[in-house]
Amino acid sequence: xxxxxxxxxxxxxxxxxxxxKFLGLCPFMGISKKVDTxxxxxxxxxxxxxxxxxxxxxxxxxxxxxxxxxxLRILVYILVIAxxxxxxxxxxxxxxxxxxxxxxxxxxxxxxxxxxxxIPLLTTQENLPFAHxxxxxxxxxxxxxxxxxxxxxxxxxxxxxxVPAAFAGAPxxxxxxxxxxxxxxxxxxxx
Amino acid sequence: xxPLSRFFSGLRARGGVHPDGxxxxxxxxxxxxxxxxxxxxxxxxxxxxxxxxxxxxVGDKLLKGQLIGASGGxxxxxxxxxxxxxxxxxxxxxxxxxxxxxxxxxxxxxDGDDRCIEAVVPNDPFDLSPEEIATRVGAAGIVGLGGxxxxxxxxxxxxxxxxxxxxxxxxxxxEPYLTCDDRLMRERASGxxxxxxxxxxxxxxxxMLVGIEDNKPEAIAAMRLAAAxxxxxxxxxxxxxxxGWDKQMxxxxxxxxxxxxxxSAEIGVxxxxxxxxxxxxxxxxxxxxxxxRVVTVSGAAVVAPGNxxxxxxxxxxxxxxxxxxxxxxxxxxxxxxxxxxxxLPHLNVPMVKGSSGLLALTGKEIGLPQPAPCIRCSNCVRAxxxxxxxxxxxxxxxxxxxxxxxxxxxxxxxxxxxCSYVCPAHIPLVHFFNxxxxxxxxxxxxxxxxxxxxxxxxxxxxxxxxxxxxxxxxARQRAARKAAADAAKKAAAMEAARLAATExxxxxx
Amino acid sequence: MFIAxxxxxxxxxxxGLFLGYAARRLAVEGNPLVEEIQAILPGSQCGQCxxxxxxxAAQALANHEAPVTLCPPGxxxxxxxxxxxxxxxxxxxxxxxxxxxxxxxxxxLCIGCTRCYKACPTDAILGAAKQIHAVFREACTACGKCxxxxxxxxxxxxxxxxxxxxxxxxxxxxxxATA
Numbered sequence: 001x002x003x004x005x006x007x008x009x010x011x012x013x014x015x016x017x018x019x020x021k022f023l024g025l026c027p028f029m030g031i032s033k034k035v036d037t038x039x040x041x042x043x044x045x046x047x048x049x050x051x052x053x054x055x056x057x058x059x060x061x062x063x064x065x066x067x068x069x070x071x072l073r074i075l076v077y078i079l080v081i082a083x084x085x086x087x088x089x090x091x092x093x094x095x096x097x098x099x100x101x102x103x104x105x106x107x108x109x110x111x112x113x114x115x116x117x118x119i120p121l122l123t124t125q126e127n128l129p130f131a132h133x134x135x136x137x138x139x140x141x142x143x144x145x146x147x148x149x150x151x152x153x154x155x156x157x158x159x160x161x162x163v164p165a166a167f168a169g170a171p172x173x174x175x176x177x178x179x180x181x182x183x184x185x186x187x188x189x190x191x
Numbered sequence: 192x193x194p195l196s197r198f199f200s201g202l203r204a205r206g207g208v209h210p211d212g213x214x215x216x217x218x219x220x221x222x223x224x225x226x227x228x229x230x231x232x233x234x235x236x237x238x239x240x241x242x243x244x245x246x247x248x249v250g251d252k253l254l255k256g257q258l259i260g261a262s263g264g265x266x267x268x269x270x271x272x273x274x275x276x277x278x279x280x281x282x283x284x285x286x287x288x289x290x291x292x293x294x295x296x297x298x299x300x301x302d303g304d305d306r307c308i309e310a311v312v313p314n315d316p317f318d319l320s321p322e323e324i325a326t327r328v329g330a331a332g333i334v335g336l337g338g339x340x341x342x343x344x345x346x347x348x349x350x351x352x353x354x355x356x357x358x359x360x361x362x363x364x365x366e367p368y369l370t371c372d373d374r375l376m377r378e379r380a381s382g383x384x385x386x387x388x389x390x391x392x393x394x395x396x397x398x399m400l401v402g403i404e405d406n407k408p409e410a411i412a413a414m415r416l417a418a419a420x421x422x423x424x425x426x427x428x429x430x431x432x433x434x435g436w437d438k439q440m441x442x443x444x445x446x447x448x449x450x451x452x453x454x455s456a457e458i459g460v461x462x463x464x465x466x467x468x469x470x471x472x473x474x475x476x477x478x479x480x481x482x483x484r485v486v487t488v489s490g491a492a493v494v495a496p497g498n499x500x501x502x503x504x505x506x507x508x509x510x511x512x513x514x515x516x517x518x519x520x521x522x523x524x525x526x527x528x529x530x531x532x533x534x535l536p537h538l539n540v541p542m543v544k545g546s547s548g549l550l551a552l553t554g555k556e557i558g559l560p561q562p563a564p565c566i567r568c569s570n571c572v573r574a575x576x577x578x579x580x581x582x583x584x585x586x587x588x589x590x591x592x593x594x595x596x597x598x599x600x601x602x603x604x605x606x607x608x609x610c611s612y613v614c615p616a617h618i619p620l621v622h623f624f625n626x627x628x629x630x631x632x633x634x635x636x637x638x639x640x641x642x643x644x645x646x647x648x649x650x651x652x653x654x655x656x657x658x659x660x661x662x663x664x665x666a667r668q669r670a671a672r673k674a675a676a677d678a679a680k681k682a683a684a685m686e687a688a689r690l691a692a693t694e695x696x697x698x699x700x
Numbered sequence: 701m702f703i704a705x706x707x708x709x710x711x712x713x714x715x716g717l718f719l720g721y722a723a724r725r726l727a728v729e730g731n732p733l734v735e736e737i738q739a740i741l742p743g744s745q746c747g748q749c750x751x752x753x754x755x756x757a758a759q760a761l762a763n764h765e766a767p768v769t770l771c772p773p774g775x776x777x778x779x780x781x782x783x784x785x786x787x788x789x790x791x792x793x794x795x796x797x798x799x800x801x802x803x804x805x806x807x808x809l810c811i812g813c814t815r816c817y818k819a820c821p822t823d824a825i826l827g828a829a830k831q832i833h834a835v836f837r838e839a840c841t842a843c844g845k846c847x848x849x850x851x852x853x854x855x856x857x858x859x860x861x862x863x864x865x866x867x868x869x870x871x872x873x874x875x876x877a878t879a
Binding site for chain 3 (some may be wrong): 231236286288289290291292293562588619623625626628629630632634635636637638640641643644645647648649650651652
């Protein structure tokens with residue numbers, strides 16, 4: 001149990017996928033203008049990332065490794081991720097059309113979110129057992145969602161702040177993101 | 192008041208500021224009667240609610256106290272002639288409003304006799320039923336004279352319905368410069384006390400409290416003397432702005448807080464201003480409608496500041512002239528107090544029932560500092576008597592996010608101006624809030640309008656379809672009738688032909 | 701080699717079948733957003749937006765083919781509601797300057813032809829043949845149809861006059877504080 005908790009903490013905070021590994025910056029800057037859309041995006045990404053981790057592990061160990069086709073790993077992973085994203089898109093569209101409109105292009109773009117591909121690749125690299133890779137994917141996704149929501153909260157405050165014209169908009173967003181990344185360095189050594 | 196009780200009552204009042212009172216300018220000279228001006232401009236809308244309905248024509252002769260505008264709805268107040276004379280014009284005239292836009296106004300030329308209309312008054316007003324008193328207060332056109340101008344009769348009737356235990360009479364007068372209530376209490380205390388007893392009787396209140404700020408010792412002494420032997424209790428409250436805000440006064444005097452977006456009646460309290468009590472006394476005891484009020488004329492630009500009893504409709508220029516004119520060109524003209532009053536564009540606006548003061552301020556008195564960025568010092572948070580976050584609200588309003596500002600409690604803001612007063616960056620906070628509330632009200636109105644126009648469009652659509660259907664129906668019926676007629680005609684013709692044929696045959700035979 | 705081709709084809713085929721099935725199960729009929737948007741629009745079918753009626757405009761809005769500011773009669777309120785519904789950001793104060801208008805009949809020019817009141821989608825014009833027509837300001841959406849049909853140019857659109865009841869403080873500008 002302790003081991004799992006540590007894994008969760010380490011993936012969500014210490015090795016945060018956005019602020020420490022710098023993966024998935026596109027949605028991090030793109031979908032962080034409002035807290036509620038950021039949370040929805042986080043939930044969608046969490047689902048995709050967890051599913052991708054699990055299915056990629058299964059493919060790796062039951063298909064690619066037995067048949068000796070490890071050279072096709074990235075291709076297969078992307079295929080699976082794309083399918084999961086398509087499925088998520090359908091679910092969101094059915095259940096919440098307004099959210100579907102709000103997420104717009106960013107929803108299919110989860111496919112190209114490098115974090116979603118990166119995490120399964122990392123778990124494979126570290127040769128983790130199934131439960132561990134599932135938790136690794138889930139923990140990273142939770143870390144991603146949390147940082148996205150945090151940053152959206154900050155940007156909501158930034159939107160009403162009086163920012164000098166030269167820094168208004170994206171620049172001050174990047175500055176804030178870098179400060180947030182510095183803050184997350186404080187978690188190093190926690191686990 | 193001893194320091195200990197001052198400490199505790201200070202704890203009970205939230206927020207607030209201590210602006211320089213500057214009441215000495217106008218507090219000492221007794222109330223003078225304004226010489227009757229040449230013309231009076233009486234607006235029909237001097238109260239919150241529906242506009243009064245005009246009931247005179249140009250050329251009509253009027254007596255003082257005669258009705259010129261009847262109450263225009265459930266929440267409305269009538270308007271009466273301030274003196275005897277003749278109606279010379281009815282039309283638009285600049286109103287005492289920050290926009291300076293014109294409003295419907297009756298112009299009266301006084302005849303100088305000041306003859307009153309006959310009034311029927313009982314020997315003892317307490318013989319009247321409470322409902323009758325409320326009706327008479329309404330008929331006298333009395334509105335809240337503290338500045339809110341809400342029709343007093345409506346308040347009386349509502350409080351009777353909801354059950355009031357305490358009447359609080361507000362002698363706070365916390366705005367700097369203003370001394371009209373102070374002078375009124377000093378000079379006409381016994382009338383005010385009787386007015387208070389009448390209001391309490393009409394509203395069914397058992398407890399009567401008068402809250403007066405401790406910076407008016409003479410008024411306190413006079414009111415104590417007049418109230419001696421009656422159930423009216425005079426309470427001294429610490430001088431602070433906005434002590435005259437009714438909810439602040441309730442909290443200090445009773446220790447109870449009115450819930451957000453609620454009314455004082457919810458906690459069994461009714462609040463009226465001392466000047467309203469005086470007006471009620473005048474109306475019930477002597478049958479005099481509200482046609483004049485005491486106005487403080489002050490400011491460093493005025494030669495002889497003081498208090499004037501002015502007929503409703505006198506121009507601001509008349510008041511200034513009666514106060515010795517202007518020393519210098521004033522930088523700003525304010526109607527009401529400097530904290531919550533409205534800026535006047537010029538002196539050609541009439542005094543109305545809600546005008547408590549007319550200030551001609553010099554540049555030195557107002558200061559025109561440039562606004563600077565907010566440094567989030569939170570002085571405004573400490574000063575807010577409602578307990579809001581003015582800096583957050585203003586930031587959201589500036590970023591055009593009004594719904595977020597509403598979430599921070601914009602609708603509870605009373606616009607007292609304490610936040611703007613303390614702001615070290617001179618940000619016009621209360622201006623932001625006034626703008627936002629106006630904008631929200633306009634949006635609300637617009638939403639209703641959209642709703643209404645959609646209904647209109649839909650019903651028109653339906654009507655058009657119905658008409659088309661009916662036309663079609665009518666056309667079909669016509670066609671059917673025509674076909675039937677044709678068929679009948681044809682049948683008749685054939686019958687005729689057959690008959691003719693048989694006849695021919697018979698002939699042949 | 702063949703194993704790789706075979707297994708990948710199989711994988712792709714399986715995923716394709718799964719997605720196809722999911723698409724069937726989760727199919728969305730029409731776009732529910734269109735109806736919701738149509739409920740927001742004034743429904744006067746004035747056509748000022750350039751689309752055939754409010755239904756067309758709703759369709760275009762749902763497909764993000766038209767800006768949320770497309771509806772002049774709706775005013776700021778409709779813009780705000782549309783922006784909230786579609787998750788678009790829009791500066792309402794800029795919209796404000798262009799909208800509030802109302803139709804007016806110039807009594808000197810009106811010949812009482814009744815064309816305008818037949819064209820009015822909200823029944824905002826009162827009149828009868830050979831009588832001077834008048835506009836109900838409360839019901840007028842300033843769609844401009846009456847202006848188009850008037851043979852004597854007696855109808856026109858004017859800005860909604862500000863009255864004591866509708867006036868409110870303007871937004872403070874804070875020139876000095878923006879730096």
